Structure formats: C-alpha cells, structure tokens
Amino acid sequence: MIKLIASDMDGTLLNDKIEVSAKNAAAIRQAQAAGIEFIVATGRNLPQAQVELLAHDLHPAYITINGALVYDEAETITVQVPLTNAKLQALFDVLDASGLYYELEAADGVISNAKAGRIANLMAMYRGQDATMSVATARQKAEARTQQIKTTYVADYREVFTDPALEAYKVIVFSDDEQAGLAPVKARVEALGGLVVTSSGARNIEINDLKAQKGPALAAYAQKRGYTMDEVMAIGDNLNDESMIRQAKYSVAMGNAIPLIKELAWHTTLTNREDGVAKAIQRAIALNQAESQGERNDLLH
CATH class of the missing domain: 3.40.50.1000 (HAD superfamily/HAD-like)
Structure with missing residues (x-):
C-alpha cells in the first residue's frame, strides 16, 4: 500500500x-x-x-x-x-570570487544583497515557465512576489552572519549561462566538503548542508x-x-x-x-x- x-x-x-x-x-x-x-x-x-x-x-x-x-x-x-557560520563564510569566499549573484534562504524568507539581482532572477523564472510572458508582466509579477514573500536586503552577507544565532539554510546561485556557467563554482563548492550541491532549474545551483x-x-x-x-x-x-x-x-x-x-x-x-x-x-x-x-x-x- x-x-x-x-x-x-x-x-x-x-x-x-x-x-x-x-x-x-x-x-x-x-x-x-x-x-x-x-x-x-x-x-x-x-x-x-x-x-x-x-x-x-x-x-x-x-x-x-x-x-x-x-x-x-x-x-x-x-x-x-542550518548551514553553520563557518560553512557560510567559506561559501562567501568562493561565491564572491565567482562574480555570480546569489541569495540565502532563511526559515521565513529570502536574504539578498542586490534587489536588481533578485528581481532579474524572479523575472527569468516566470518567463522560463511561460515563454509568452512579456518582460513588463514578468517584472510586475516579480515585484509582487518580493512583497508577498519576505525579502530582506543587506549590504554585506559577511557582516550579517557574524552573529552565530542567525541561521541560513540554503544558498542559491544563479547564472544566465545556465549550468555551463555554474559548473566551475559548483566544483569549488563541492571541494569545500560537508555540502551538497543540487539544482531546481537550468539557471541555478542550490547549496545545503550535506545532511x-x-x-x-x-x-x-x-x-x-x-x-x-x-x-x-x-x-x-x-x-x-x-x-x-x-x-x-x-x-x-x-x-x-x-x-x-x-x-x-x-x-x-x-x-x-x-x-x-x-x-x-x-x-x-x-x-x-x-x-x-x-x-x-x-x-x-
């Protein structure tokens, strides 16, 4: 059964x-x-x-x-x-060097260091699901999504995560070059150990604790x-x-x-x-x- x-x-x-x-x-x-x-x-x-x-x-x-x-x-x-603070700091080193936009998932929302990057990736998600959707409609839906789902914008991830009590559970990295553009950073992240790298779409990789x-x-x-x-x-x-x-x-x-x-x-x-x-x-x-x-x-x- x-x-x-x-x-x-x-x-x-x-x-x-x-x-x-x-x-x-x-x-x-x-x-x-x-x-x-x-x-x-x-x-x-x-x-x-x-x-x-x-x-x-x-x-x-x-x-x-x-x-x-x-x-x-x-x-x-x-x-x-959650991802430990030590793992987050190691990830920041790798991801900042890549130049790719990435954001963090907290229990109750998203933490981003760039509103433009957040909006652009939401627009790409909507248009990827519906190729007939106009840019204007995608932007409208993306803006609405950031209002609907808690989005916290910060200047520097490193400064925010100096507090061990603050928890992030996933890091998601995006590239317009899709998996080919993400492959080098994926390899560097996997080399850190204790992490698992997956994907929920062609344009991203998702990083969690191995467990x-x-x-x-x-x-x-x-x-x-x-x-x-x-x-x-x-x-x-x-x-x-x-x-x-x-x-x-x-x-x-x-x-x-x-x-x-x-x-x-x-x-x-x-x-x-x-x-x-x-x-x-x-x-x-x-x-x-x-x-x-x-x-x-x-x-x-």
Whole structure:
C-alpha cells in the first residue's frame, strides 16, 4: 500500500503559470480521502511554499529548503539542519570570487544583497515557465512576489552572519549561462566538503548542508509516521529531487523531468503543464485499490 505521497513543487506540482492547478488540488484531496498522506517536498522555504497550496485551502506537511527544515501539518518543526557560520563564510569566499549573484534562504524568507539581482532572477523564472510572458508582466509579477514573500536586503552577507544565532539554510546561485556557467563554482563548492550541491532549474545551483536533502528528510518523516519507504511515492523533475527519487519505492518522474530523474524513476507521468501530479496520485489510488482486491500486477508496470 502507498501511504505517503511526496511531491516537489516547481516543475512538478506547479504548472507553467506557477500555480497548483484545480486538477492537482482535487487529486490531493482524493488521496487524503483515500487514506494517503500528502507532503510537499520543495527547495522553497515554508512561506514561499504555502502560497500556492493555501490558495486551495490545502494544509499538508512540508519538507522545505531541500530538507533543511521539515514541518508537520501543524507547522511544528521536526527536522532542522542550518548551514553553520563557518560553512557560510567559506561559501562567501568562493561565491564572491565567482562574480555570480546569489541569495540565502532563511526559515521565513529570502536574504539578498542586490534587489536588481533578485528581481532579474524572479523575472527569468516566470518567463522560463511561460515563454509568452512579456518582460513588463514578468517584472510586475516579480515585484509582487518580493512583497508577498519576505525579502530582506543587506549590504554585506559577511557582516550579517557574524552573529552565530542567525541561521541560513540554503544558498542559491544563479547564472544566465545556465549550468555551463555554474559548473566551475559548483566544483569549488563541492571541494569545500560537508555540502551538497543540487539544482531546481537550468539557471541555478542550490547549496545545503550535506545532511539537508529531500530523500533523508522524507525517510525520517515517513519513519516518524510509521511508514517504510516501500510505502512512499515521490514525484519530482530535477536534481534536488534525486535523493527522494532514489529512496522511494514508487518514484515518479514528471514528463518534463531531466533525463537522470526519468532514468532513476519507477514510472514517468505527464508534464507539469498536463497535471502530471494528479495523474500520478490517481495511479497511487488505483494501486491501493487493486492491492486491496488482490489484483495489482498490471498497474505496477
């Protein structure tokens, strides 16, 4: 039986309008009604992740910031893995030398040292999701997003993070040259040790503490709920989903997923523009129904 479904957000649960579609929202409710728990597993922090789900009055548990902070349905923190101050200072050395724009994820928002860089990257995200979107519309949406999600602008990251009590959970680095432009800095970051570098899109890399990954966070959450990973479905599309795709028995790649995720996955569903998450959830419900009736083999393939 599938008892828990974990879904990534960007490129997965969210469509090309960066929204949870009505079909995906309805499918989540169907899963819950069928006794299957649903959890979001995202690179976003909690306030960023909740916006689209709350639009449908959905209140799931959340694996956020790639596994650095995990919340149950009551928003109680169950896992917390910040980047240490020493690791942050080492990262600042590498990233400042690269000349690339980067920003930090805190528990409740984003910390940026350049508003222009923040806006430019949000615009690129929106236009990447919808190629027909005008520059003016993308800018308007980006400006609105920074108002909606707490964004703190600082002059110097180093000065801010001299206080050990201040925590950051992820660093995200951007390049207009996409992964080719990010490859050199990725190599230098990995050489520091104790960090994991993933990606949620062509234009970024995401840096977390080695212990903060979706797969281990999902496994820990499942264990606390009394589930094994043989009872978990995980749905994703990109590199920051790899660990949970590897660990869940019922791993599902989106139709728009990168080749590696499709190669690793048990099954490939439709794209995020075609409500692929809803399709995967319906398959999970059908599998459970078939198992309860002793007829499951055809649906497993």
